[in-house]
Structures are given as C-alpha cells and as structure tokens.
C-alpha cells in the first residue's frame with residue numbers, strides 16, 4: 001500500500017493529466033499547463049512558453065514519485081548520503097527526465113500530434129551552469145546514479161543567481177558574458193521559504209557558565225544572513241526513487257535588519273538586504289589568482305552551515321537524538337570547498353546542542369568523508385588566519401582545538417619528528433599564517449579518496465604521505481565515472497538505439513557492463529556499416545551546428561579530432577596546437593601529399609583572470625583563421641573553436657568525435673571524465689598515462705588506445721634531474737620551426753610579440769613539459785592518421801572501446817562508495 005496520494009482528483013481527467021503516462025494524458029497535461037501555469041494558448045505561445053509547459057508536464061510526473069520517496073525514506077529512517085558540493089553542473093533537465101521516466105517516445109509523438117517541434121522545445125532550456133567543469137559535473141553524475149541505485153541522498157549546494165559565465169569569441173579572444181540563467185524562470189525548482197536557517201558571520205566569542213556551571217562559548221556575530229532552500233527533484237532511471245538537490249539562496253534576515261539599523265534607516269536596511277543577497281549571487285570561476293576571495297569563504301560557510309542545520313533538523317524529525325547522527329547520515333565532501341562543515345558540525349553540537357568535545361568529535365569524525373580532486377599545489381585551498389578569524393572567529397577556535405588534539409597524537413606517534421608535525425598541522429606557519437583546508441578535511445574525515453587509481457596512489461605517496469603513514473586505512477580509491485543516461489542515451493540516441501538493437505535489450509543503460517555483449521559483433525560487417533552511419537550522422541549534425549555558430553564548415557569524412565575541457569596549461573591545448581601547425585607546415589611544404597583530412601575541434605572556457613589560458617584560446621582562433629582561409633590547404637585541415645562549451649553544447653560533441661584528446665602531463669589530471677564520455681561514444685583516445693586514462697587503456701586494451709608521452713614516474717625523474725626545455729627547442733628542428741612560425745607573426749597579422757608570452761614560457765620554463773612530449777605526440781598522431789585509413793579496423797576499435805567502457809559508469813563508482821565508504825543500502829521505491 002502506498003502512503004503517497006496524488007492531490008484529490010476533482011475528476012478522473014484531471015488526475016490523469018497530472019500523472020498519466022499515455023500520449024493523451026501528456027497532451028492534455030501540456031495544454032493545461034500552458035493555459036493554467038503560463039496563461040497562454042497554442043496560437044500565441046512563444047517557444048519558451050512551450051518549453052515551460054513541457055517542463056511542468058514532466059515535473060508533474062516526477063512529483064508523485066518524489067513525495068512517495070520522501071515519505072518512505074522518513075518512515076524507514078533511511079541512512080542518507082549528503083553530498084556537499086560548491087558546484088553542480090546538471091545540464092538541461094527536460095530531456096534527461098524524459099529518459100529517466102521512460103517516456104521519450106510517447107512525449108515525442110504527443111508533441112508531434114500537437115504540431116510542435118520537439119527538438120526545438122528541448123533546445124529552449126537554459127544550461128544551469130552552477131559549476132566550472134569536471135568537479136561540478138561529477139556531482140551531477142553522482143546524483144543521477146544515487147537515484148538510479150535507489151540510495152537515499154541529498155545534494156547540498158548553492159543556488160547561484162549567475163552561474164559560470166557564457167563564453168563568446170570576439171576577434172579570437174574569449175569574452176565573458178554574465179549567465180542570467182534564472183531570467184526566464186526555472187520550472188524544475190521548488191522554493192521552500194519555510195526551510196530557512198540563519199547563517200552567522202564575524203563578531204566575537206565569549207565564555208559563560210551554563211545553568212550546570214559548565215564553561216561554554218557563545219558566538220556573538222556581527223552579521224546574520226538567511227539561507228532559503230530551493231529543491232530540484234533528481235529522478236533515477238526506470239525507478240520510483242527521486243532524491244533531492246537542495247540549493248541555498250541567501251536572503252536578508254528580517255529579524256536582524258530591524259535590530260541592526262536605527263528605526264527609520266530605510267536605505268540602510270535595504271542596503272543590508274542587497275549585501276546579504278550577494279552571497280549566493282555568483283559562482284567563482286576556478287584557476288583564478290588569489291585575491292578578493294572573502295566572498296568565496298562566506299559562500300562556503302553559507303551553504304555548509306545551512307546544510308548541517310538542515311541535517312540536524314531532519315535528524316530530530318526522523319530518528320530523534322543527535323547521538324545517532326553518524327548512523328543516520330554520511331556526509332561526502334566534494335573537494336575541500338565544504339570542509340568548514342567539520343568545524344560547523346562541532347560548533348552546533350557543542351554550542352547549540354550542549355555536547356562536550358569528545359562526544360561531538362566522535363560523531364563528527366565518523367560522519368565525514370572527503371574526496372580529493374587535485375594534486376596541483378596552486379589549487380590547494382588555504383585561507384589566511386586573519387581573514388578566517390574576522391569572518392568565523394568561533395570556527396578558528398575550533399580548528400585550533402582540533403589541531404591541538406591532532407598534533408598531540410602525531411607527536412606521540414612520531415616522537416621528536418617536529419618537521420612532520422609542522423607539515424601536518426592544520427595551520428601553515430611559514431609566512432602569513434594560513435588554515436590548510438585539505439589537512440582539516442583529512443583530519444576530520446574517516447575516509448579520504450582520490451578519483452582514479454594513479455591519482456589515489458599519488459595522494460598516498462606525495463600530497464598526503466605524512467597522513468598516510470599515520471592512518472594508512474583511511475585512504476581509498478574510487479575511480480570516477482559518468483552517467484550513461486546523459487552522455488549516451490540523451491546525447492546520442494542513434495548510437496543508443498543501435499546498441500540496444502545489437503545487444504537485443506536496453507539493459508546496458510542501467511548495467512553498463514552489459515555493453516560487453518557488443519564484443520561478439522565487433523567483426524560483423526553489418527554492424528560496422530551501421531556504426532559508421534551513426535557516427536557520420538552525428539558528425540553532420542555537429543558540422544551544421546558549428547557552421548551556424550562559427551561559420552566554419554567541416555568535412556564529415558575528416559577525422560573529427562576533439563579536445564573539449566577547461567583551458568589550462570596542464571591540459572596542454574598548446575601541445576595539440578603544435579601538432580596542427582606541424583600538419584600545416586607539412587602540407588605547405590608538399591601540397592600533394594596524401595594526408596588524411598582532419599577537423600581539429602576545440603572547446604573550453606578559460607578562467608577570466610588566467611592570462612595564459614586566454615592567450616591559448618586566441619592562438620587557437622588565430623591558427624584557425626590562417627589555416628581555414630589558406631586556399632592551398634583546400635580544407636584538408638580545418639580548425640574550429642566551439643564557443644561556450646558546457647554540458648548542453650557538449651552533447652553535440654561527444655557523439656561526433658573520432659579522436660579524443662586526453663593529453664595532460666602525466667600526474668596532473670586527477671581523473672578526467674571527458675575521456676570517459678568520448679570513449680563511450682565510440683571515439684578513440686590519444687592520451688598520456690594520466691588520471692583515468694590509465695584505467696581506460698587497461699579496459700579497452702592497449703591495441704585500441706593511442707598512448708604517448710612520459711609516465712608520471714618519468715616526469716618526476718626529469719624534474720628532479722633538471723628540465724631544460726630550450727634543449728628540445730634547439731635540437732628538434734621541426735619543433736623549432738613550429739614555435740618560430742608562431743613568433744613570425746603569421747597568425748597575428750604581422751605582430752611578432754602577441755604570442756611571445758606563450759612561446760617564451762614554453763622555451764624557457766615549460767612547467768607542463770610540452771616540449772618534452774612533443775616528438776612522441778607527433779609520432780603518435782601519425783599512427784592515428786594511418787589507423788584511420790583502415791576504416792574496418794578503426795570501426796572495430798571504436799566498437800571495442802564502447803563495449804569495454806562498463807567500468808566508467810558513475811553507477812559503478814556510486815556502488816563502490818556505498819559499499820566501501822558510506823556503508824549504505826538501497827531503499828527501492830516501487831513504480
């Protein structure tokens with residue numbers, strides 16, 4: 001018997017139009033929503049009205065499952081995973097929800113019968129860009145898998161009013177436009193004005209004695225801001241479970257306004273309101289130089305404080321006393337951004353809920369788990385003690401106290417090793433004193449994991465070596481994954497249909513290991529032909545899309561060679577560029593050579609303050625302009641930069657790629673997930689032994705992967721020996737001539753200085769060893785071109801890549817977290 005009830009139906013028809021899955025019910029629901037929610041009718045509706053009506057019609061069908069899930073989780077007192085992440089990058093919801101509801105075909109037919117262009121409706125949805133890239137996208141894939149695996153969970157984050165900027169390209173340069181994604185309304189979120197918590201900042205702390213005579217601490221803040229919950233339902237694939245993405249919006253706290261401002265200071269009160277709301281105003285682009293980040297620390301504390309208060313509320317509403325908090329909840333910290341949660345839970349348990357230190361610490365360190373995402377030293381978060389103290393005086397005391405307890409243990413364990421104590425301290429004492437958020441996260445968590453096998457090894461042997469010596473059992477690996485629902489079924493329906501037909505079932509969508517069934521058909525020429533057709537069709541679609549947006553026309557027969565990811569020196573888009581320039585020079589020197597046509601496609605945003613990354617974008621566009629307009633090249637190579645790479649636009653890219661560029665310097669990319677999305681869609685990878693590339697190559701077989709470059713081991717050895725990039729420049733004539741061509745001004749209308757900062761950096765410092773891997777990369781690219789000539793062989797490799805990608809489903813990753821780290825069970829909700 002189900003406890004969940006649809007709203008009391010006024011009549012049978014009304015009930016069905018809200019929840020019915022038939023074509024008739026969908027049509028009626030759509031027209032009703034258009035009329036009653038939008039106040040529109042067919043003849044005057046704008047494309048956006050039509051999208052909104054389709055979204056509400058879909059949401060109606062999710063809501064019943066959502067209520068049912070919430071009720072069931074509550075009565076069962078289900079153990080709940082709380083995924084704390086400063087970023088979520090879910091991509092447009094409509095198409096994904098239709099897939100997960102299993103009504104794509106019905107909805108398409110219904111739209112057709114209403115005379116609507118369904119693809120156009122889907123394309124209306126704005127990208128909810130609440131993340132920078134891989135980390136936020138991982139959080140979104142995990143939310144999809146948590147629901148699909150029927151694990152009760154809540155994703156907690158910030159409802160940024162402005163997400164990651166929209167990128168346009170003007171005169172070859174990146175230009176950032178603010179992303180006002182909420183402008184036209186967001187049909188997927190449900191505001192919860194009553195779920196509201198105060199968040200405190202600044203002020204001072206004082207000691208007092210409570211009624212039992214115990215010494216206690218009271219925090220007297222200087223500012224209080226409210227966080228209000230906005231909920232987005234996250235439906236699993238083919239299941240009744242709907243979990244919650246709960247994002248916090250900052251609002252002025254009324255009670256505080258009236259107290260803080262003189263009666264009659266109307267403008268002052270309004271000003272305070274504006275200031276409060278800035279906290280959830282804008283997402284910070286990553287890779288930005290330090291400075292002016294006070295707001296960022298405020299944001300982190302803001303969402304962490306709301307989320308922990310919300311969990312405590314839920315604990316009281318379901319289980320009861322806080323002693324079992326660590327049995328009811330597990331909190332996963334997505335990187336160090338939410339690691340203040342450790343100090344905040346301690347504060348709430350002690351200062352607000354009367355616990356002593358030992359009991360509070362016992363709960364805290366059993367509830368938290370932490371995922372590390374980077375080894376790059378410049379990306380490790382630290383906050384100056386003075387800023388920390390000014391904003392969070394109580395939390396600084398707690399961090400000091402955690403540190404005191406912790407370092408006492410370290411001293412006992414490593415007698416006399418004060419060097420180690422200094423390295424492990426939560427406070428960096430060299431120079432300006434700073435709080436090390438990664439150390440806080442490791443000390444406050446019972447489990448720490450890296451995101452690919454190689455990365456997790458490096459976490460143990462380099463970044464957290466001291467901690468691993470101390471607590472070897474605390475460290476784990478969970479290799480990342482991506483959801484096949486979004487990146488195969490939604491993005492690539494043609495391939496998905498072909499796979500289902502070939503395997504005789506669509507079970508692979510929930511059990512990606514079933515893709516192995518394709519292997520039996522890897523030599524089947526019938527399949528080869530259809531596989532090739534599916535790829536060509538996606539390439540034609542992408543070519544049309546790019547032609548429309550950039551004016552560049554690509555030849556669908558060419559190798560589609562794609563590098564799409566954030567622009568960063570460690571990802572080495574400039575290594576890719578050097579290969580393009582090499583191809584160009586070869587063609588210029590012998591125009592009649594038999595070169596395999598290639599389309600080089602880039603996509604990715606640069607942080608607005610990252611000069612070198614922005615210069616790389618300019619160089620890509622500059623090289624594109626010269627090559628695409630050179631009549632001698634005659635289209636044999638083409639270069640195009642896809643503007644505004646995001647989840648929505650990426651869905652055009654993955655299905656169309658033949659070659660996936662995963663060419664970061666070994667040891668720098670923690671995992672990568674773009675690599676998985678491409679391979680799942682039948683692209684072959686050219687890559688280094690970095691991040692999850694290592695495991696992808698293991699899975700697909702080394703004969704189906706284009707490997708080049710130094711290993712992480714070789715990289716550190718070269719660095720120890722002393723790396724001199726200018727020697728490569730001096731010794732390798734082709735390399736020299738490629739770099740010299742950039743400096744010649746050919747790509748910059750005669751300006752020989754424009755790209756100097758880039759070429760000088762390569763020749764003189766080259767921190768990511770582009771020049772050291774150049775020769776191996778060029779040779780490997782030549783193998784790629786040769787391999788592409790043999791269509792049958794290439795198609796076979798492509799099929800085998802897809803067939804062997806089962807491991808890289810985020811379902812597998814979530815199963816590993818659930819089993820080894822979270823110790824949590826599925827709670828199925830029947831359909």
Ligand SMILES: *Cc1c(COP(=O)(O)O)cnc(C)c1O
Nearest residue numbers: 133134137565646647672673674
């Ligand atoms: C998957 C994804 C990424 C991550 O790509 P990597 O190649 O792993 O860096 C970044 N941005 C978007 C929009 C993505 O979908």
